[in-house]
Amino acid sequence: MTVKKDDTVQVHYKGTLKDGKVFDSSEGRDPLQFKVGGGQVIPGFEKGVIGMEVGEKKKIHIPCAEAYGEHNPDMMIEAPLDQVPADLNPEVGMMLEVGGPHGELLRTTVSRISETHIYLDANAPLAGEDLDFEIELLAVK
Known part of the structure; x- marks a missing residue:
């Protein structure tokens, strides 16, 4: 079963900046659960999980326009x-x-x-930053 819009997914993830600094991770915590297309996570992250299969791991690059936007x-x-x-x-x-x-x-x-x-x-702390994520898809509902 591959992820599509309106599915609820559970993922583990690690987010890094271009210098390799980790800014967020689910390591040691419960997996992140969200509805694809529900606007609960940044657009690029949602796009990144579409088409994944349970157990799949992948790396995605999200340009700032699909993350927190440009620094205003x-x-x-x-x-x-x-x-x-x-x-x-x-x-x-x-x-x-x-x-x-x-x-x-x-x-x-x-x-x-x-x-x-x-x-x-008042910009989001990661505004203007391109983001990289390692994602592991754990479940699709």
Whole structure:
């Protein structure tokens, strides 16, 4: 039985960046389960499992456009430090949730701090990155 759209699959995976750094893996955890075409994983990952058979292992390369998209400079936020809560003590690399222009919560990463401003990046952490995955298909339902 090969994987097709609307199937629910279970996979083990390891995701790496072009320098070989592992950014995510199911090793030591339960397998990832998702419905193909359900939008639960990035589009390139869904495409990668279509046509696989149970027990098959394969490597796939996902360009950033089929992963988390290009890094968008419009998603960079600059705010005066006096707007940061006094008890926060932000540091570069810290993840913060901030209010967006439409009342939504944006997950951001502190990218820089100057004497007067804090600079936040609201892009997905892997935006602009091509991704490589090793996938093993365990089950199809």
